[in-house]
Amino acid sequence: MCLSFDSSFLVQQIPVGLMLLGANAEILFCNALGCKLLHRTEQELLGTTAFGANWQVVQAGETAFTNPQLLLSQQENLVLGITNPQNGSYIWLLVNTQPQDHVEQTICTFSHLPEQQSSQLSLRHTHTRLEQQNQVLLALAKSKTMAQGDFNTALDEITETAASTLGVERVSIWLYNSDRSKIHCLNLYEQTPNRHSSGAELAAVNYPAYFQALQTERTIAADDAYNDPRTYEFGTAYLPAVGVTSMLDAPIWLEGEMIGVVCHEFTGGVRHWTIEEQNFGGCVADLVTLAMEASQRQKAQEALRQSEAKFHKLTTHMPGMIYQFVLHPDGAVNFPYVSSYCWEMFELEPEQIQQNAELVLSQIHPDDRYSLDESIAISAETLQPWVWEGRFISPSGKLKWLSGASRPEKLTNGDILWDGLLMDITERKQTEAALAKRERYLAILVEVQRRLLADDTDGSCYTHILEPLGQASGASRVYLFENYRDHSGQLFAYQRGVWCAGGVHNLALANLPLPEIFPHWIELLARGDIVAGLASEFPQPEQTILTTHHILSILVLPLMVNSEFWGFIGFDNCQEARPWDSLEVDLLAAAAAAVALHQERALAEKSLSQAKDELEIQVEKRTKALKDANQQLLVEIAERSAAQRALQVSLENLKKAQTQLVQSEKMSSLGQMIAGIAHEINNPISFIAGNLVYANQYTSELLEILRLYQEYCPQPGAEIFKRSQEIDFDFLLTDLPKILESMQVGAKRISDIVLSLRNFSRLDEAEMKRVNLHEGIDSTLLILQHRLNSKNHNPQIQIIKEYGELPAVECYPGKLNQVFFNILNNAIDAIEDSNRGEGCKNQILRTKDELPTIRIATELIANNVRVRIADNGPGINEKVKARVFDPFFTTKPVGSGSGLGLSISYQIIVESHKGILSCASKEGEGTEFCIEIPVWQNVSC
Numbered sequence: 037m038c039l040s041f042d043s044s045f046l047v048q049q050i051p052v053g054l055m056l057l058g059a060n061a062e063i064l065f066c067n068a069l070g071c072k073l074l075h076r077t078e079q080e081l082l083g084t085t086a087f088g089a090n091w092q093v094v095q096a097g098e099t100a101f102t103n104p105q106l107l108l109s110q111q112e113n114l115v116l117g118i119t120n121p122q123n124g125s126y127i128w129l130l131v132n133t134q135p136q137d138h139v140e141q142t143i144c145t146f147s148h149l150p151e152q153q154s155s156q157l158s159l160r161h162t163h164t165r166l167e168q169q170n171q172v173l174l175a176l177a178k179s180k181t182m183a184q185g186d187f188n189t190a191l192d193e194i195t196e197t198a199a200s201t202l203g204v205e206r207v208s209i210w211l212y213n214s215d216r217s218k219i220h221c222l223n224l225y226e227q228t229p230n231r232h233s234s235g236a237e238l239a240a241v242n243y244p245a246y247f248q249a250l251q252t253e254r255t256i257a258a259d260d261a262y263n264d265p266r267t268y269e270f271g272t273a274y275l276p277a278v279g280v281t282s283m284l285d286a287p288i289w290l291e292g293e294m295i296g297v298v299c300h301e302f303t304g305g306v307r308h309w310t311i312e313e314q315n316f317g318g319c320v321a322d323l324v325t326l327a328m329e330a331s332q333r334q335k336a337q338e339a340l341r342q343s344e345a346k347f348h349k350l351t352t353h354m355p356g357m358i359y360q361f362v363l364h365p366d367g368a369v370n371f372p373y374v375s376s377y378c379w380e381m382f383e384l385e386p387e388q389i390q391q392n393a394e395l396v397l398s399q400i401h402p403d404d405r406y407s408l409d410e411s412i413a414i415s416a417e418t419l420q421p422w423v424w425e426g427r428f429i430s431p432s433g434k435l436k437w438l439s440g441a442s443r444p445e446k447l448t449n450g451d452i453l454w455d456g457l458l459m460d461i462t463e464r465k466q467t468e469a470a471l472a473k474r475e476r477y478l479a480i481l482v483e484v485q486r487r488l489l490a491d492d493t494d495g496s497c498y499t500h501i502l503e504p505l506g507q508a509s510g511a512s513r514v515y516l517f518e519n520y521r522d523h524s525g526q527l528f529a530y531q532r533g534v535w536c537a538g539g540v541h542n543l544a545l546a547n548l549p550l551p552e553i554f555p556h557w558i559e560l561l562a563r564g565d566i567v568a569g570l571a572s573e574f575p576q577p578e579q580t581i582l583t584t585h586h587i588l589s590i591l592v593l594p595l596m597v598n599s600e601f602w603g604f605i606g607f608d609n610c611q612e613a614r615p616w617d618s619l620e621v622d623l624l625a626a627a628a629a630a631v632a633l634h635q636e637r638a639l640a641e642k643s644l645s646q647a648k649d650e651l652e653i654q655v656e657k658r659t660k661a662l663k664d665a666n667q668q669l670l671v672e673i674a675e676r677s678a679a680q681r682a683l684q685v686s687l688e689n690l691k692k693a694q695t696q697l698v699q700s701e702k703m704s705s706l707g708q709m710i711a712g713i714a715h716e717i718n719n720p721i722s723f724i725a726g727n728l729v730y731a732n733q734y735t736s737e738l739l740e741i742l743r744l745y746q747e748y749c750p751q752p753g754a755e756i757f758k759r760s761q762e763i764d765f766d767f768l769l770t771d772l773p774k775i776l777e778s779m780q781v782g783a784k785r786i787s788d789i790v791l792s793l794r795n796f797s798r799l800d801e802a803e804m805k806r807v808n809l810h811e812g813i814d815s816t817l818l819i820l821q822h823r824l825n826s827k828n829h830n831p832q833i834q835i836i837k838e839y840g841e842l843p844a845v846e847c848y849p850g851k852l853n854q855v856f857f858n859i860l861n862n863a864i865d866a867i868e869d870s871n872r873g874e875g876c877k878n879q880i881l882r883t884k885d886e887l888p889t890i891r892i893a894t895e896l897i898a899n900n901v902r903v904r905i906a907d908n909g910p911g912i913n914e915k916v917k918a919r920v921f922d923p924f925f926t927t928k929p930v931g932s933g934s935g936l937g938l939s940i941s942y943q944i945i946v947e948s949h950k951g952i953l954s955c956a957s958k959e960g961e962g963t964e965f966c967i968e969i970p971v972w973q974n975v976s977c
Contacts, residue, residue: 052147057133059140061086061104073129073148075120086144087131090304092119092203094126100203107133108142115149121306187331188223192232194327195225198300198320202313205303206278209324210238211288211296217241219296243269250297255317256285257309282307284314286321290328298324356459357381361393361442363416365450369393372453381438381460383431401427401435416452419444425461437465470619477623480508484627488634498631502535502605505627509620511591511607512540516631517548518603527551527558529603540610543585554578557592562601566625567592568616588613591621593628597635605631717786725783732776739769804973806844809852809901813837813892816856823864830871831887833864838893845901846973851944855953858937859905859965863890865928866909866963899971900951906964911957920955945969 053070055063063081071078085104087093093101096115111133117126129146136143179193195207205227210219221236240247249256249266258264261283262271275281282302287294298321309317358375370393374386382389382396389396400408404426415422425439442456484501498516506514513536517529529548536542551558557567557578568591571582582590591607605628607616752760817824817835826832867888886908893904912920916927921942945953951969 050145052145053129055081055086055144055146057086057107057142057144059108061088061107061142064141070146073127073146074118075127087116087118092307093117107131107144108135110134119308121308125310187327190327190330191223191324192225194320194323195223195232196227198298198317199225199227202284202300202316203302204284204300206280206299206301207320208299208301209288209296210299212294222296238274245269250285250287251294254286255314256283257314257317258283258285259308260306279303281305282309284309284317286314286317288321288324288328290325296324297321356457358457359442359455361454361456363412363452363454369397371396381436381458382428399428399430401429403427415444415454419446419452422454422456436460436462474619474623477508477620480504481623481627481630485630488630498533499535501627501631502533505605505624506535506537506607509591509607509624510609510614512537512610513543513608514605515543516595516603516605519601532603553581561592561594561604564594564596566594566621568621570613570615572613582608586610589615591616591624593625595628595632595635597632597639602632602635721783721786725780728776728780728783732773732780735772735776739772742769804846804848806846807849809842809845809847809894809903810839812849812853813856813894813903816853816860819857820860820864823861830868833867833888833890836889836891838891840893840895842894842896842901843971845969845971847949847969848944851948855941855944855967856903856905858941859967860890862937863905863907863909863963867907870910896971897968900968901971903967904964905967906962908962911959911961911963912955913959917955917957921953949973 050067051069053073054065054067055070056065058064063084063086066074066078066081068078071081074081084090086107087101087104089102094117095101096117101116111131114131114133115128116131117128119125120127128149130149131144131146133142133144135141179190191209195209199205199207206224207227208224209222211222212219218237218239221234224233224236225231226233245266246256246269253266256266258267259282261267261275261281264283267275267283270280270283278301280301280303282305284300284302286298288296288298298317300317300320357377358373359371359378360373361369361371363369371389374389376386378384378386378389378396382399384395397405397408408424408426411422411424414420422440422442422444424441425437427435427437429435437460438458439461440456440458442454445453445455447453483504487501487504502514502516505511513534515534516532518532520528520530522528526549534542556575560567570589571579571587574582585608587608587610589609589612593605593607594601595603595605597603605624607624824833824835867890871888889908891904891906893906895902912927921938923936923939942953945951945967949969950973951967953968954966955963956966957963
């Protein structure tokens with residue numbers, strides 16, 4: 037049985053709210069008063085869970101009411117508070133429930149608590165909630181992660197705590213980008229899946245109203261996010277995607293600038309955010325600010341610690357002393373700070389220098405103390421940076437160089453404070469001195485090289501290079517010796533040059549027996565080693581010799597010429613026992629090597645000069661022999677070239693003769709064949725033609741007799757009549773004369789052809805005779821008639837004859853007919869190639885009315901006859917036209933032409949008839965051959 041109150045007037049009049057709940061505490065019915073008490077419409081209530089999570093229900097003990105199934109059991113005077121959807125305040129109700137027997141339904145009644153009790157509960161609930169929020173905020177503010185500056189962990193704690201305290205599904209923290217065109221999600225916490233994420237972005241251009249509200253409002257409390265004018269822009273995509281219905285957003289401020297926002301997003305329908313909740317949201321945003329400041333402070337402290345560590349490491353390992361130096365108004369000075377490097381520099385501890393500045397100042401070299409005091413005074417007066425370099429002497433007696441630099445600052449009490457650095461630059465100064473010395477030596481070395489290159493002697497004069505070497509090295513004397521052996525083979529040294537410093541006398545040494553005086557030195561020098569040192573350091577024999585000549589130190593460098601011990605250069609010092617350092621030895625050795633190289637060059641030039649003289653003699657002899665051989669060779673070449681030219685001329689003449697002979701035999705054979713064919717045809721055709729006359733006469737007489745029979749015997753017998761019908765007698769009478777007439781015409785045509793063949797062959801006219809050229813042209817056309825007719829895709833070629841009045845011409849008729857045949861045959865080939873698309877690249881584009889044509893014109897010019905044969909084929913280019921009369925030249929495919937036709941024609945016209953054969957053509961305009969021969973020939977064959 038199911039209860040139903042829908043139409044019960046009595047139920048509607050009950051003075052309490054009444055709901056009928058289903059098996060899952062869903063609302064099946066609610067009376068009008070109940071809807072009013074709950075501030076919700078019946079449509080909003082039906083089907084929803086009574087006192088469910090969307091109502092934000094709390095109990096009188098300030099605990100959340102989270103189990104609506106409790107209402108399905110009997111409850112008496114249960115005090116529950118629900119949020120007013122219109123203003124967010126709490127509505128306190130006294131609820132009673134009674135389950136129904138035999139049905140899974142429960143009757144729930146509820147009414148307002150008395151106003152005083154309701155107010156007390158609301159006040160107590162608000163107080164409890166504020167206290168809870170304050171405790172949460174205080175706990176977050178005292179969180180260890182906040183104190184340690186662990187920013188990301190702090191954000192996790194803040195978002196999780198805010199979501200739990202406000203009972204929202206999502207809490208996120210967003211920060212502006214650099215140009216404030218977007219906000220970027222730094223931390224998003226979702227309560228149900230209990231997860232954190234980041235990375236989403238929202239652009240200001242898409243949500244202008246929301247971004248504007250962030251700039252002006254403490255919090256954005258959007259109860260209905262879809263309809264709130266500040267957040268409605270999210271209703272298109274963002275809100276539906278995440279299921280958010282209400283939003284509470286609080287801007288984040290840092291150092292007077294709004295840098296982001298904290299978003300609290302509710303997903304259970306429209307929610308009214310109380311003032312306490314809005315304040316809590318603002319406090320959460322302030323906590324984010326505190327977390328950011330703590331993180332920045334932690335980073336700054338860490339950076340400071342690292343900076344201090346780096347400074348300590350720097351001062352410990354830096355090859356210099358960091359210091360503070362103070363000059364007081366009364367002239368007193370002191371060092372408030374000195375780094376530990378002061379020991380390496382001044383052999384003093386920092387505390388000693390701080391207690392007594394004079395311990396450092398007293399170490400300054402006496403010659404540099406004035407410049408130091410002066411530089412300090414100038415810097416103090418002008419407050420310009422102090423820079424100084426000078427020498428000092430340490431307590432252990434070491435001479436060092438130091439360099440100082442600092443910036444002065446005038447303090448309020450009148451003191452001048454310098455913060456600076458003192459560097460030990462002893463090594464740098466020594467390096468600079470060494471470099472200066474090296475540069476000086478290098479300059480001398482360059483000068484020595486220049487003087488050696490400028491020396492135009494044979495290498496026998498070295499005095500001019502010893503002076504700069506002596507001055508650069510500071511030696512008392514410099515001398516150069518060359519080795520030689522006497523007739524007995526004993527080794528001696530001969531002095532080739534010497535230089536002495538002022539006040540020093542020359543030793544005037546000559547012809548020194550080296551093995552006797554310095555045997556050990558000779559062994560060293562012969563190996564390329566040097567001899568250097570103080571006189572007192574050498575063994576007794578050498579020491580005695582050196583002391584005798586007042587030499588205190590000496591340097592001897594070998595001169596190795598072509599890998600042989602050629603001589604040596606010596607440097608001695610009789611004024612100071614100064615050792616020779618490695619730099620001096622290296623550079624002076626380079627100078628010695630340059631001298632040795634110069635000597636090698638001098639010897640090489642001398643050898644080269646001798647070799648040149650010998651070579652010139654050999655070249656002169658060889659040149660004379662080559663000239664003689666060349667002259668003989670030229671004579672032989674000339675004779676051979678003449679023989680080759682004669683042979684080439686003979687070969688060409690033989691080739692032409694062979695070509696002419698082949699072509700003549702070919703034409704002779706063709707003429708004989710044509711004449712034989714004409715003779716064989718002429719006899720039977722003459723018989724046929726002669727008998728056709730009588731056959732025609734007899735036939736006419738028979739037909740006359742038949743006519744008379746028909747006239748006088750009009751009624752023939754039946755058999756005669758039948759037979760006449762079968763043979764079509766009337767047609768036979770009319771057609772028989774026509775047949776005979778056609779036979780006469782054919783016989784006449786054959787006779788003409790035979791005559792043309794005889795005219796073309798001219799077997800009886802092999803000698804020069806006077807003939808009619810037109811007959812030869814016509815005979816040739818008759819021979820070529822089969823090529824002029826249309827066939828396949830080639831249209832008929834029309835012949836246009838423009839014959840002039842010509843006299844009989846003295847010529848070789850057979851040869852001339854051959855010329856006509858070759859030129860006309862080539863013209864027909866050109867036209868056919870044009871029709872097939874071959875030949876010239878630029879083909880002729882003929883109109884439909886333009887036919888392929890060969891035009892033949894003859895005329896008499898003075899004593900010459902001119903024959904022009906022109907076609908409207910594709911024409912030929914200049915390159916082909918230049919070779920058109922060359923033997924064996926052809927543009928036709930292999931096997932289609934021999935290349936002899938026009939060559940032989942040219943020989944026939946030019947050589948046999950003393951005439952002219954020329955060709956005129958342009959691509960696309962056709963070709964014309966012009967034949968011009970005398971009417972009378974001056975010579976006869």
